[in-house]
Amino acid sequence: MTGTFIRRFSKAAYEKGIERLEFYVEKVQQVSVEVxxxxxxxxxxxxxxxxxxxxxxHGFAGTVSVESFSESLFEEELETIRELAExxxxxxxxxxxxxxxxxxxxxxxxxxxxxxxxxxSEKKVIGxxxxxxxxxxxVCAEQICTRSILNDEGVCMExxxxxxxxxxxxxxxxxxxxxxxxxxxxAGEAGQIDxxxxxxxxxxxxxxxxxxxxxxxGRYPVILKNKILCEMLSIFTSAFGADNVHKNLSRLAGKKGxxxxxxxxxxxxxxxxxxxxxxxxxxxxxxATSKKELVKDGVxxxxxxNQKEARKDxxxxxxxxxxxxxxxxxxxxxxxxxxxxEEKTRAELIREMGTGLFITECDGMFAGADAVTGxxxxxxxGYRIEGGEIAGGVNQITVxxxxxxxxxxxxxISNDYLITGTERGAYVAPSVFVKQLVVSGT
Amino acid sequence: xxSKSMIEDVLDEACLRGADFAExxxxxxxxxxxxxxxxxxxxxxxxxxxxxxxxxxxxxxxYYGYTNxxxxxxxxxxxxxxxxxxxxxxxxxxxxxxxxxxxxxRMRDGLFEKKNYTMGKETALASAMPLGRRLEPxxxxxxxxxxxxxxxxxxxxxxxxxxxxxxxxxxxGIYVQDQRVKxxxxxxxxxQSGTDLQSGYYGPGAMRGHDYYDRIDVEAAxxxxxxxxxxxxxxxxxxxxxxxxxxxxxxxxxxxxxxxGHSLEATVIARDSSEFCGxxxxxVASDVVTLVDDGSIPNEWGSLxxxxxxxxxxxxxxxxxxxxxxxxxDQLNGQRAKLAPTGSARRQNYKYIPTARMTNTYIAPGDHxxxxxxxxxxxxxxxxxxxxxxxxxxxxxxxxxxxECYMIEHxxxxxxxxxxxLIGNGGSVLKKVDMVGNDFDLRQGYCFASSGALFIDAxxxxxxxxxxxxxxxx
Numbered sequence: 001m002t003g004t005f006i007r008r009f010s011k012a013a014y015e016k017g018i019e020r021l022e023f024y025v026e027k028v029q030q031v032s033v034e035v036x037x038x039x040x041x042x043x044x045x046x047x048x049x050x051x052x053x054x055x056x057x058h059g060f061a062g063t064v065s066v067e068s069f070s071e072s073l074f075e076e077e078l079e080t081i082r083e084l085a086e087x088x089x090x091x092x093x094x095x096x097x098x099x100x101x102x103x104x105x106x107x108x109x110x111x112x113x114x115x116x117x118x119x120x121s122e123k124k125v126i127g128x129x130x131x132x133x134x135x136x137x138x139v140c141a142e143q144i145c146t147r148s149i150l151n152d153e154g155v156c157m158e159x160x161x162x163x164x165x166x167x168x169x170x171x172x173x174x175x176x177x178x179x180x181x182x183x184x185x186x187a188g189e190a191g192q193i194d195x196x197x198x199x200x201x202x203x204x205x206x207x208x209x210x211x212x213x214x215x216x217x218g219r220y221p222v223i224l225k226n227k228i229l230c231e232m233l234s235i236f237t238s239a240f241g242a243d244n245v246h247k248n249l250s251r252l253a254g255k256k257g258x259x260x261x262x263x264x265x266x267x268x269x270x271x272x273x274x275x276x277x278x279x280x281x282x283x284x285x286x287x288a289t290s291k292k293e294l295v296k297d298g299v300x301x302x303x304x305x306n307q308k309e310a311r312k313d314x315x316x317x318x319x320x321x322x323x324x325x326x327x328x329x330x331x332x333x334x335x336x337x338x339x340x341x342e343e344k345t346r347a348e349l350i351r352e353m354g355t356g357l358f359i360t361e362c363d364g365m366f367a368g369a370d371a372v373t374g375x376x377x378x379x380x381x382g383y384r385i386e387g388g389e390i391a392g393g394v395n396q397i398t399v400x401x402x403x404x405x406x407x408x409x410x411x412x413i414s415n416d417y418l419i420t421g422t423e424r425g426a427y428v429a430p431s432v433f434v435k436q437l438v439v440s441g442t
Numbered sequence: 443x444x445s446k447s448m449i450e451d452v453l454d455e456a457c458l459r460g461a462d463f464a465e466x467x468x469x470x471x472x473x474x475x476x477x478x479x480x481x482x483x484x485x486x487x488x489x490x491x492x493x494x495x496x497x498x499x500x501x502x503x504x505y506y507g508y509t510n511x512x513x514x515x516x517x518x519x520x521x522x523x524x525x526x527x528x529x530x531x532x533x534x535x536x537x538x539x540x541x542x543x544x545x546x547x548r549m550r551d552g553l554f555e556k557k558n559y560t561m562g563k564e565t566a567l568a569s570a571m572p573l574g575r576r577l578e579p580x581x582x583x584x585x586x587x588x589x590x591x592x593x594x595x596x597x598x599x600x601x602x603x604x605x606x607x608x609x610x611x612x613x614x615g616i617y618v619q620d621q622r623v624k625x626x627x628x629x630x631x632x633x634q635s636g637t638d639l640q641s642g643y644y645g646p647g648a649m650r651g652h653d654y655y656d657r658i659d660v661e662a663a664x665x666x667x668x669x670x671x672x673x674x675x676x677x678x679x680x681x682x683x684x685x686x687x688x689x690x691x692x693x694x695x696x697x698x699x700x701x702x703g704h705s706l707e708a709t710v711i712a713r714d715s716s717e718f719c720g721x722x723x724x725x726v727a728s729d730v731v732t733l734v735d736d737g738s739i740p741n742e743w744g745s746l747x748x749x750x751x752x753x754x755x756x757x758x759x760x761x762x763x764x765x766x767x768x769x770x771x772d773q774l775n776g777q778r779a780k781l782a783p784t785g786s787a788r789r790q791n792y793k794y795i796p797t798a799r800m801t802n803t804y805i806a807p808g809d810h811x812x813x814x815x816x817x818x819x820x821x822x823x824x825x826x827x828x829x830x831x832x833x834x835x836x837x838x839x840x841x842x843x844x845x846e847c848y849m850i851e852h853x854x855x856x857x858x859x860x861x862x863x864l865i866g867n868g869g870s871v872l873k874k875v876d877m878v879g880n881d882f883d884l885r886q887g888y889c890f891a892s893s894g895a896l897f898i899d900a901x902x903x904x905x906x907x908x909x910x911x912x913x914x915x916x
Contacts, residue, residue: 063486
């Protein structure tokens with residue numbers, strides 16, 4: 001379908017004076033199943049192939065997104081490209097495409113197989129935890145994404161990836177008070193997810209937090225669980241982007257070569273990570289990806305570039321021109337970004353802290369964390385730690401601080417790595433011990 | 443758009459394969475989002491979202507598929523794959539809905555005559571305007587926002603234009619076409635002093651075309667964003683703790699969107715995963731609280747002519763003088779919870795399964811002048827703008843991040859503070875609302891949940907909560 005579209009669209013474009021066409025084609029196939037108390041809530045199947053077309057009109061760049069490949073829309077679509085090129089007057093710079101074929105043949109797991117695994121795991125775990133009320137959410141999805149970048153000279157770069165995700169929210173109840181814990185696990189495919197183990201861990205954590213209450217307002221030593229670090233990295237990594245440096249929206253501007261984090265902190269981007277869920281051979285502009293150290297022993301090593309920002313600084317793109325979705329312009333994101341440092345067990349970290357809080361959930365980060373300033377203030381729950389051991393649940397508190405100050409105060413790093421996927425890339429992080437954060441409670 | 447005959451073929455196929463219910467959602471949406479940084483086009487995304495979603499029910503289970511290839515073969519194959527999953531995947535054993543009649547849909551019932559909902563004649567469609575003219579309000583906003591103060595260093599304005607055309611048809615005979623035109627100007631102003639950079643925002647929008655920008659004062663809206671940014675820049679870090687909280691009118695209503703709106707959606711009610719389950723007719727809030735969700739308000743940003751299941755939107759009184767009156771109900775969760783649909787089923791586009799969501803949600807006005815509410819507060823926090831929030835409906839625990847805030851001391855508004863997060867529990871906060879003002883206003887925003895990002899309004903007059911946990915960074 002897309003081959004015919006590209007030929008016909010290119011022909012129509014050249015007739016209108018639009019040339020040097022490039023097509024970013026994304027095909028997404030997905031299966032998703034939600035199970036609730038042994039029954040199928042929803043089972044989804046989908047396949048969508050969509051495209052972003054770039055072209056040059058009088059030397060300026062214009063784009064249009066296409067989901068319907070009907071010729072009846074060509075006139076409107078070409079007018080969109082022409083109009084944007086004329087108005088924005090952004091010089092068209094052709095992508096340097098190198099023929100590349102990394103498409104893998106994947107097949108989606110059948111929904112029936114997911115339903116079977118999910119209902120069996122749910123039944124087993126519910127039976128094992130008497131205080132567990134239920135799994136209020138149990139969703140498993142698998143996605144295959146094929147990305148192609150083509151130009152009207154016939155050069156084609158193609159890559160594909162697959163990942164699966166399990167989302168769980170468990171509810172436990174004691175004395176009419178409900179507690180919940182949510183978990184999200186990613187893997188290369190649904191078959192690699194140990195559902196029973198994940199449901200058990202989530203159930204145990206939920207039952208363990210029953211009876212939680214707020215602590216007094218003050219400053220506390222805090223261990224932040226791996227999933228919180230993953231989410232923070234997905235927000236604050238934008239400070240490494242040259243786009244934000246150029247716009248004066250980065251706290252890391254002018255910090256290259258400086259100590260920006262504790263000496264035990266390292267940040268590494270690995271586009272070919274074992275167990276990675278966003279492994280990419282080229283970015284969404286066709287630039288080859290590579291392994292990079294963003295922070296080594298706490299010292300900032302580099303900024304990240306896409307083509308547009310690299311041109312401004314007269315340097316090469318670092319292969320970080322990624323799109324949020326097929327329609328968007330390539331901004332600056334990562335493939336798989338990993339926080340590594342010490343390899344302590346979580347229990348060692350808790351013993352080292354002695355007294356403090358082990359925060360397992362922070363919500364509302366999309367609004368409560370400021371990517372530019374680094375400030376965050378988030379509703380949180382977890383456990384009180386006394387004498388190096390878990391001493392009871394904590395909820396209805398906020399944990400606040402500044403990310404760029406916090407990473408200087410990291411005094412312990414665990415080995416309990418978790419990988420999470422976002423539209424801004426994949427992030428791998430362990431739990432970390434932070435000397436002090438502000439807690440608001442009673 | 444799909445022909446009636448193609449739609450009926452799909453519904454036929456689903457019924458013949460044993461579905462209790464089937465629905466076709468056919469969409470063709472013109473969408474343009476252009477972001478200007480200063481007056482330069484930073485990003486402009488224009489195109490059409492076109493596709494079809496097929497939904498079938500078997501018992502209380504839903505099978506959904508979507509594709510952007512609107513050919514008969516692809517859609518029929520998708521329908522067959524869904525029904526295959528339905529047969530093999532059922533785990534409950536008995537999925538036969540009482541009263542359902544298997545067999546050929548067209549022979550049995552057929553679709554009603556098509557109802558066609560359109561926008562008013564005054565609607566100036568963005569798709570029919572040159573881009574340069576469409577961007578005029580954005581450029582006006584940037585100039586006005588920058589001119590507000592020398593500490594304003596940058597304006598970023600995003601113009602969103604959407605013209606959504608949907609066809610919805612189902613095996614109950616519903617056959618409607620709805621045209622939904624929306625426009626919004628989201629203005630972010632950045633103020634800087636030394637290395638300290640803070641932002642303010644304002645985002646007016648409506649269910650209208652570009653004629654909307656002749657009806658509002660764009661420059662005043664941009665100055666408001668800049669005023670907030672400058673105020674926050676000079677605010678001190680807030681010290682947290684328990685205190686009274688006075689929330690300003692307008693988008694302050696997001697507090698109730700989070701505190702109880704999501705917990706009243708049938709998605710969680712049908713699963714007994716809400717603190718409001720089984721409480722219809724009981725006192726869930728103080729008697730000064732009346733909460734309404736109304737998707738039928740003419741020309742409002744959160745409005746629709748019909749919901750995404752084809753039912754006309756309506757005014758739903760959720761809480762009246764503290765008594766829980768209604769939930770927000772979609773068809774399937776209504777079936778699961780034995781509740782009648784309320785015209786509240788929504789989805790971002792054909793890639794999402796519709797479910798009960800909010801539209802324009804607000805606290806109805808009370809008796810107090812806002813100055814009276816501030817004057818009656820000895821010590822507390824005055825929240826003027828809200829950034830966003832979230833809730834866990836099962837526990838009722840909610841949070842939201844506030845933008846422009848001030849301390850209240852001895853009945854007067856004092857110094858500005860920043861870095862504020864408000865947290866609480868929906869059920870307990872509703873009972874702590876002790877004063878409701880008479881200065882009602884509605885504002886526009888987005889709500890992100892399982893059926894995608896939706897345009898919503900949140901509104902209220904000035905409201906006081908006697909005690910809340912205020913999270914601060916100081």
